[in-house]
Amino acid sequence: MIKHLLIHQWKESYRSPMFQRSLVINIVFGLFILYMLASFAFLGFFIDEILYKAFPDQDPLLIFNGALVYYFFVELIMRLQLQELPVMTIQPYLHLPINRKRIIHYLLSKNLLSFFNFFPLLVTVPFSVKVILPDYGVVAMLFWLLSTIFISFSISYLCSYYKRYIIQKPLAILFLFGSILLIGVLDYYNLLELTHFSEWVFQWAIDGPFVMLAAIFVTVILYYINYKFILSNTYMDEIIESKKQKQTLTNITFLDQFGDIGQFILIELKLILRNKRSKSVVTVSSFFLFYGLIFYTQEIYMEGSFMLIFVGIFITGMFMLNYGQFIPSWEGGFFDGILTRNSDTYRYYLAKYYLLMPTCIVAFILSTPYVYFGSKVLFINFCMLLFNVGINSIVILFMSTYNDRRIDLSKKATLNWEGVGASQFIMLIPALVLPMLLFFPFSYFDMPNVGYAFIGLLGFVNFIFHKFWLRQIANRFEKQKYKIAAGFRKE
Amino acid sequence: MIQIANLSKKYKSIEAVNIPELIIPQGESFGLVGNNGAGKTTLFRMVLDLIRPSSGEVLMKDKVVKGNHFWKKFTGSYLDEGFLIGFLTPDEYFDFVGNLNGFNKAETKERLVGFEEIFNGEILGSGKYIRDLSKGNQKKVGIAAAMLSNPEILILDEPFANLDPSTQIRLKNKLRSFQIENGCTLLISSHDLNHVTEVCERIVVLEKGQIIKDIKTSESTLKDLETYFAA
Known part of the structure; x- marks a missing residue:
């Protein structure tokens, strides 16, 4: 029984769209993971020396122990964000002759095999071998290590329980974040000495088995609570999230005056705001408005010029690039409907352009307070706005004719690689490298301002011809549409 | 109204559809039957320019469908959920489709009264x-949206599947009266031999992508079809 479940599990992950991508992307993704793992292992091996260098008069172990509590808070927040609720995957098994309880036990133990549980070991194992083992011996080391592992497990079960709870009572999330914030504030003003508390607990974990046993006990209790909760909630209608959603954008009449283009834009705005994945693009892109604060506050960047071009492009174009790169994958679920509706491709792309372009302008307007760091910043951002509007949006729309991987709008956004294909990497080249190349000669002859203006002018000239380019894109789309539609039908 | 000439679609070595000639005159109600994998949906998709034929072409009003848009003005279609925009409410979706066909919200509402x-x-x-509606209700939305503009050509893939018995009967009557009142060319596929023989004047049986039978509906048609499919 369990064997079958494990095999299905393996097939589920192996056959997931993540591995069905092209080889190149898998390699890029693999390298990225390897790099992360290597960085953490490296950190684990040298953290004692790093701590010793940074705080020469303090005991590295004490500092490490003191920091652990913050780590666990971060872990808690990360898990709330990233950890998947395994509930949905049990639906296909509920009607089969399998004992319900066994499925739940399996589900809950599966939690322990999550990637997040192994990640910290890369740091804690080398650290404990290098620092705790020589001073306290192997038993103490194991006590300490197991304490950290089981605290992680308890956090994992806490999150599972909490996430299920939130589905029924959405406001509970505020309570949790409120308490984390409160603890943070109290700690910041030294009303609560979290560092000392953490030092004390983890020193205790080394001195005896009590902390370890407590952590194991808490893990078991939380496991049991989860078990009970799921057992009483394994009925289909209760698993599925409550369907009542608040409807946004129900009464927008402003766009009515723009005919079919206005309607297309309205539908797309609804798409963006009513679906998880696309909504998070909006959130992430708005964070990028603050991107400038990292660079504008530092002289080294303000004197240079290449970096400011990047910053300008990201600030004014983040949403356009981020959302635009997945056109038309967003509409993969109803693409056949688009192809048969009473409209033509050129108007489809015209609507896309009139959706993307204003977002750049809005981002630019929102970024005008950066003038505080000098009018140069405003000038660069304005030139990059023109470049985004005139060239980058066109490039993104052109590349869209290569996207044939559909996006499931209802899935969450974090760590979701759905819809990513080679074109997402290729389109970065013109979007980011082109302005650099254009700027290079001006930088060489020390005329940066002329260079920015040149880039902006080029964007503006291209903007004048945008209808011409959109027609070319529409023609290309006509040739590609069968391939795109076939790709979308594949799920 | 619709002419099909030398139309074929091959997936690797398998021939999904191969139709040397098929002419559907204006105002005909045309029923397509065949087992799973016979090529019904593939044929409809080629008629609607959703997949590229391996050879041959489809003409509507003597003009080539492929790569053109003229036919979308007078063709309503609903094949599957891939035609519906899941994150809209039905009302919003109808308004959108109505708008594309030049109706304002009030006109769209009026046209929906009949549904x-x-x-x-x-x-x-x-x-x-x-996206939160049941399969049957989704189908109702799709079919109504396809009929909204009183199209000259109406193409529906298995319109009766997933519907409750009452709705099946109501839809059958609706399709018949709609077809007669508008002189519309109706193309439907169905697994329900009963319904399809009642609605359609002409039945074409598809098997492995080829036309096996092409019959004018008469009293004996249902029996003939049942004998054919029982074999």
């Missing part, structure tokens, strides 16, 4: 998103 019987009070004003 109340089929909707059974569960579609309009329900406030649910289309």
Whole structure:
């Protein structure tokens, strides 16, 4: 029984769209993971020396122990964000002759095999071998290590329980974040000495088995609570999230005056705001408005010029690039409907352009307070706005004719690689490298301002011809549409 | 109205559809039957320019469909959920489709009155998103949207599947009266031999992508078809 479940599990992950991508992307993704793992292992091996260098008069172990509590808070927040609720995957098994309880036990133990549980070991194992083992011996080391592992497990079960709870009572999330914030504030003003508390607990974990046993006990209790909760909630209608959603954008009449283009834009705005994945693009892109604060506050960047071009492009174009790169994958679920509706491709792309372009302008307007760091910043951002509007949006729309991987709008956004294909990497080249190349000669002859203006002018000239380019894109789309539609039908 | 000439679609070595000639005159109600994998949906998709034929072409009003848009003005279609925009409410979706065909909201509403019987009070004003509707109700939305503009050509893939018995009967009557009143060319596929023989004047049986039978519906048609499929 369990064997079958494990095999299905393996097939589920192996056959997931993540591995069905092209080889190149898998390699890029693999390298990225390897790099992360290597960085953490490296950190684990040298953290004692790093701590010793940074705080020469303090005991590295004490500092490490003191920091652990913050780590666990971060872990808690990360898990709330990233950890998947395994509930949905049990639906296909509920009607089969399998004992319900066994499925739940399996589900809950599966939690322990999550990637997040192994990640910290890369740091804690080398650290404990290098620092705790020589001073306290192997038993103490194991006590300490197991304490950290089981605290992680308890956090994992806490999150599972909490996430299920939130589905029924959405406001509970505020309570949790409120308490984390409160603890943070109290700690910041030294009303609560979290560092000392953490030092004390983890020193205790080394001195005896009590902390370890407590952590194991808490893990078991939380496991049991989860078990009970799921057992009483394994009925289909209760698993599925409550369907009542608040409807946004129900009464927008402003766009009515723009005919079919206005309607297309309205539908797309609804798409963006009513679906998880696309909504998070909006959130992430708005964070990028603050991107400038990292660079504008530092002289080294303000004197240079290449970096400011990047910053300008990201600030004014983040949403356009981020959302635009997945056109038309967003509409993969109803693409056949688009192809048969009473409209033509050129108007489809015209609507896309009139959706993307204003977002750049809005981002630019929102970024005008950066003038505080000098009018140069405003000038660069304005030139990059023109470049985004005139060239980058066109490039993104052109590349869209290569996207044939559909996006499931209802899935969450974090760590979701759905819809990513080679074109997402290729389109970065013109979007980011082109302005650099254009700027290079001006930088060489020390005329940066002329260079920015040149880039902006080029964007503006291209903007004048945008209808011409959109027609070319529409023609290309006509040739590609069968391939795109076939790709979308594949799920 | 619709002419099909030397139309074929091959997937690797398998021939999904191969039709040397098929002419559907204006105002005909045309039924397509065949087992799973016979090529019904593939044929409809080629008629609607959704997949590229391996050879041959489809003409509507003597003009080539492929790569053109003229036919979308007078063709309504619903094949599957891939035609529906899941994150809209049915009302929003109808308004959108109505708008594309040049109706304002009031006109769209008026055109939907005739569908109340089929909707059974569960579609309009329900406030649910289309993606949260049941399969049957999704189908009702798709079919109504396809018929909204009184198209000259109406193409529906298995319109009766997933519908409750009452709605099946109501839809059958609706399709018949719609076809007669508008002189519309109706193309439907169905697994329900009963319904399809009642609605359609002409039945074509497809097997492995080829036309096996092409018959004018008569009293004996249902029996003939049943004998054919029982074999």
